[in-house]
Amino acid sequence: xxxxxxxxxxxxxxxxxxxxxxxxxxxxxxxxxxxxxxxxxxxxxxxxxxxxxxxxxxxxxxxxxxxxxxxxxxxxxxxxxxxxxxxxxxxxxxxxxxxxxxxxxxxxxxxxxxxxxxxxxxxxxxxxxxxxxxxxxxxxxxxxxxxxxxxxxxxxxxxxxxxxxxxxxxxxxxxxxxxxxxxxxxxxxxxxxxxxxxxxxxxxxxxxxxxxxxxxxxxxxxxxxxxxxxxxxxxxxxxxxxxxxxxxxxxxxxxxxxxxxxxxxxxxxxxxxxxxxxxxxxx
Amino acid sequence: xxxxxxxxxxxxxxxxxxxxxxxxxxxxxxxxxxxxxxxxxxxxxxxxxxxxxxxxxxxxxxxxxxxxxxxxxxxxxxxxxxxxxxxxxxxxxxxxxxxxxxxxxxxxxxxxxxxxxxxxxxxxxxxxxxxxxxxxxxxxxxxxxxxxxxxxxxxxxxxxxxxxxxxxxxxxxxxxxxxxxxxxxxxxxxxxxxxxxxxxxxxxxxxxxxxxxxxxxxxxxxxxxxxxxxxxxxxxxxxxxxxxxxxxxxxxxxxxxxxxxxxxxxxxxxxxxxxxxxxxxxxxxxxxxxxxxxxxxxxxxxxxxxxxxxxxxxxxxxxxxxxxxxxxxxxxxxxxxxxxxxxxxxxxxxxxxxxxxxxxxxxxx
Amino acid sequence: xxxxxxxxxxxxxxxxxxxxxxxxxxxxxxxxxxxxxxxxxxxxxxxxxxxxxxxxxxxxxxxxxxxxxxxxxxxxxxxxxxxxxxxxxxxxxxxxxxxxxxxxxxxxxxxxxxxxxxxxxxxxxxxxxxxxxxxxxxxxxxxxxxxxxxxxxxxxxxxxxxxxxxxxxxxxxxxxxxxxxxxxxxxxxxxxxxxxxxxxxxxxxxxxxxxxxxxxxxxxxxxxxxxxxxxxxxxxxxxxxxxxxxxxxxxxxxxxxxxxx
Numbered sequence: 001x002x003x004x005x006x007x008x009x010x011x012x013x014x015x016x017x018x019x020x021x022x023x024x025x026x027x028x029x030x031x032x033x034x035x036x037x038x039x040x041x042x043x044x045x046x047x048x049x050x051x052x053x054x055x056x057x058x059x060x061x062x063x064x065x066x067x068x069x070x071x072x073x074x075x076x077x078x079x080x081x082x083x084x085x086x087x088x089x090x091x092x093x094x095x096x097x098x099x100x101x102x103x104x105x106x107x108x109x110x111x112x113x114x115x116x117x118x119x120x121x122x123x124x125x126x127x128x129x130x131x132x133x134x135x136x137x138x139x140x141x142x143x144x145x146x147x148x149x150x151x152x153x154x155x156x157x158x159x160x161x162x163x164x165x166x167x168x169x170x171x172x173x174x175x176x177x178x179x180x181x182x183x184x185x186x187x188x189x190x191x192x193x194x195x196x197x198x199x200x201x202x203x204x205x206x207x208x209x210x211x212x213x214x215x216x217x218x219x220x221x222x223x224x225x226x227x228x229x230x231x232x233x234x235x236x237x238x239x240x241x242x243x244x245x246x247x248x249x250x251x252x253x254x255x256x257x258x259x260x261x262x263x264x265x266x267x268x269x270x271x272x273x274x275x276x277x278x279x280x281x282x283x
Numbered sequence: 284x285x286x287x288x289x290x291x292x293x294x295x296x297x298x299x300x301x302x303x304x305x306x307x308x309x310x311x312x313x314x315x316x317x318x319x320x321x322x323x324x325x326x327x328x329x330x331x332x333x334x335x336x337x338x339x340x341x342x343x344x345x346x347x348x349x350x351x352x353x354x355x356x357x358x359x360x361x362x363x364x365x366x367x368x369x370x371x372x373x374x375x376x377x378x379x380x381x382x383x384x385x386x387x388x389x390x391x392x393x394x395x396x397x398x399x400x401x402x403x404x405x406x407x408x409x410x411x412x413x414x415x416x417x418x419x420x421x422x423x424x425x426x427x428x429x430x431x432x433x434x435x436x437x438x439x440x441x442x443x444x445x446x447x448x449x450x451x452x453x454x455x456x457x458x459x460x461x462x463x464x465x466x467x468x469x470x471x472x473x474x475x476x477x478x479x480x481x482x483x484x485x486x487x488x489x490x491x492x493x494x495x496x497x498x499x500x501x502x503x504x505x506x507x508x509x510x511x512x513x514x515x516x517x518x519x520x521x522x523x524x525x526x527x528x529x530x531x532x533x534x535x536x537x538x539x540x541x542x543x544x545x546x547x548x549x550x551x552x553x554x555x556x557x558x559x560x561x562x563x564x565x566x567x568x569x570x571x572x573x574x575x576x577x578x579x580x581x582x583x584x585x586x587x588x589x590x591x592x593x594x595x596x597x598x599x600x601x602x603x604x605x606x607x608x609x610x611x612x613x614x615x616x617x618x619x620x621x622x623x624x625x626x627x628x629x630x631x632x633x634x635x636x637x638x639x640x641x642x643x644x645x646x647x648x
Numbered sequence: 649x650x651x652x653x654x655x656x657x658x659x660x661x662x663x664x665x666x667x668x669x670x671x672x673x674x675x676x677x678x679x680x681x682x683x684x685x686x687x688x689x690x691x692x693x694x695x696x697x698x699x700x701x702x703x704x705x706x707x708x709x710x711x712x713x714x715x716x717x718x719x720x721x722x723x724x725x726x727x728x729x730x731x732x733x734x735x736x737x738x739x740x741x742x743x744x745x746x747x748x749x750x751x752x753x754x755x756x757x758x759x760x761x762x763x764x765x766x767x768x769x770x771x772x773x774x775x776x777x778x779x780x781x782x783x784x785x786x787x788x789x790x791x792x793x794x795x796x797x798x799x800x801x802x803x804x805x806x807x808x809x810x811x812x813x814x815x816x817x818x819x820x821x822x823x824x825x826x827x828x829x830x831x832x833x834x835x836x837x838x839x840x841x842x843x844x845x846x847x848x849x850x851x852x853x854x855x856x857x858x859x860x861x862x863x864x865x866x867x868x869x870x871x872x873x874x875x876x877x878x879x880x881x882x883x884x885x886x887x888x889x890x891x892x893x894x895x896x897x898x899x900x901x902x903x904x905x906x907x908x909x
Binding site: 072074081 | 287288290291355358359361362363365470471472473474475476477602606611612614615616617618619622623624625626627629630631632633634638641
Binding site for chain 1: 731732735754757758760761764765766768769770773774775776778779797
């Protein structure tokens with residue numbers, strides 16, 4: 001890989017992407033079109049996130065890559081290796097020690113701090129897409145703040161199910177202006193977007209959009225006054241470390257329906273265990 | 284090294300073994316792919332948006348013959364290449380023609396030149412081809428080179444059929460964009476709507492052949508029918524010319540093989556212009572008529588807006604066609620479903636269990 | 649809000665629309681006053697629907713002025729409004745009732761959502777409140793309250809049309825444009841719908857422009873009429889006058905060719 005530039009992309013491309021990122025930061029929640037490039041991994045595997053990370057990473061960074069909250073899922077491993085080979089930047093599994101975190105489908109349980117950048121991988125950036133397939137029309141709706149149709153959708157959910165049926169990619173209003181799709185994080189993670197001290201960047205490679213939530217920005221999940229937004233709950237703690245109030249993975253342990261619930265965030269769980277926390281299933 | 288890493292390393296090792304296949308069988312040489320599977324190379328080049336026969340052959344070999352995967356490899360490589368300049372538009376009038384046919388006239392200046400084509404072969408498997416003992420110099424049944432009594436070289440350049448119609452004012456003139464208007468570049472800028480014709484044509488040229496073919500077929504069956512005639516299809520070599528800044532004049536940097544198709548379409552009943560034939564255009568690398576023709580059909584269908592026709596079919600829906608034509612994007616997104624989605628699925632499970640519990644507690648009226 | 653006698657609600661002058669060499673409507677002008685219903689009658693091809701489409705902005709007119717006096721008292725040239733304002737106008741002070749209710753409804757969402765959408769677009773965020781408003785309007789258009797959670801697909805044509813009307817009226821528009829509101833409905837269903845519309849015009853002080861080829865509908869609903877033929881207005885006046893004593897030969901032809909049961 002020595003024939004390639006630092007972080008694979010040429011400087012011209014990185015500059016183009018950084019310009020898009022700056023625009024995105026200037027208009028929180030607004031989807032900025034950018035000239036996404038074909039990358040060595042497939043569309044759908046995080047090319048948008050990789051391009052964003054490649055454009056902001058520097059030799060002084062410490063990189064963490066997770067997928068479904070875990071550092072050792074195959075895709076996280078693959079992306080981490082890619083950056084190891086193309087940048088030589090040190091990597092870590094520790095959320096608190098990372099300066100740059102690329103993630104698919106989760107925000108870490110460990111609260112982020114100022115100076116950190118979280119890059120989220122986005123398959124479908126447009127929050128109105130399932131309600132209006134045409135891009136020309138959705139761009140107009142964003143420009144004119146015509147978001148009534150999204151509330152109609154929520155109304156319908158409540159009519160049909162008694163509650164909003166959206167459990168991930170839950171739509172949010174950013175800075176009281178733009179409707180945004182926060183990537184397929186579970187709604188459980190939505191509150192972490194609100195007034196975060198970190199910079200949140202969102203990259204969609206195939207759809208060619210970048211958007212951002214700058215630090216300390218209001219991010220509100222859509223709801224009705226009499227049906228307020230609420231997150232998932234589990235009636236038991238993590239089996240391994242005993243943590244409560246975190247997102248748990250359901251793991252099937254035998255073919256008789258036996259199941260175990262454990263922290264989705266492997267780093268969070270591992271460190272709790274290292275500090276002596278023990279869950280019902282022991283260490 | 285944790286479990287996930289080991290799994291990937293093993294997977295890559297297995298893949299390398301699969302790719303090589305039985306070590307007792309001779310390994311493919313890139314030249315063999317380029318020469319004897321040339322049409323695959325042509326396809327990978329045009330969909331990969333990169334003209335390099337050797338690289339395309341390498342991609343095909345590395346991808347074990349999976350052409351969509353090969354296109355992906357070529358595109359990814361292309362990303363790393365610097366942009367040195369922009370060539371002059373290819374002048375297909377100055378093509379060294381190997382094949383040229385028209386369905387609109389029985390005969391035409393320069394003649395109908397059949398060239399190498401599958402068209403009149405009988406699709407009978409030729410088991411003689413299975414004899415691996417090489418028989419160089421044998422003319423195979425499958426390629427027929429027929430020349431009209433007058434050698435085509437007497438007409439140079441070979442005139443265009445559509446130009447003959449143009450002289451009578453029967454076909455819409457080609458609206459050349461103003462010189463200072465830059466040509467769009469899909470490989471550099473994202474697609475925006477409404478899309479201009481140059482960008483649409485780029486999208487179709489590098490679009491998946493199966494998709495473009497299916498849509499072209501659909502237009503013929505009534506989905507945005509545009510009453511096409513094959514005005515002219517020509518294949519041959521054209522010069523690629525560049526004007527280096529330091530020289531100020533054009534320099535030929537390569538010759539490449541291309542296939543060009545110009546469809547002549549009937550224009551009916553619009554209040555915007557008097558009756559004239561209209562155009563559809565297709566241009567691809569190498570010998571790829573099917574793609575060039577399909578491209579021309581879909582190009583014409585997508586021109587409905589500028590020709591004052593009401594779009595009624597998916598083939599005329601710009602966003603539908605242009606967003607889904609890219610096999611690399613499509614392949615990626617379809618296959619990404621293999622990636623873990625268990626966190627989101629867990630959220631769904633929580634909800635569905637809750638809803639079912641609530642439904643059980645309160646029976647529906 | 650009262651406008652006073654000297655200022656019409658809507659003032660149209662020299663409206664023109666062409667499709668290539670063909671003239672769809674030419675030199676159309678009229679005033680519409682608060683609380684007034686204007687009928688636009690003529691055969692198909694007369695240009696009456698084109699006039700409506702030009703007013704709503706569904707098609708771009710080629711010339712003319714369309715001045716509207718807004719609820720806050722200023723006068724805007726609708727043709728020159730920027731798109732955000734125009735779209736907002738169509739969602740609040742104006743209503744558009746399409747001939748085919750499917751064009752004016754969201755067929756895939758419930759009746760309640762259809763009626764509540766405008767409220768949600770304007771910022772209503774209380775589910776119970778939105779639903780109550782929807783129920784109230786469904787009752788007003790004589791749709792049974794227990795249909796609030798049903799999809800419009802399950803409604804009869806007449807019900808769909810009444811739902812479309814409710815969807816428009818929920819923001820209390822001052823001006824409603826209607827294109828053949830009773831088209832395609834059975835005679836008895838038409839009668840019921842017309843009664844409803846007459847009631848709304850009277851009770852809500854609605855102004856309306858109703859395009860119809862059915863003179864009986866015009867007589868029942870409109871205070872004044874424009875008779876159109878081949879894109880031009882050939883006669884205008886009070887409804888009863890035009891229908892009982894038509895002056896222009898074409899109006900006479902139109903009136904005399906109505907079948908009397």
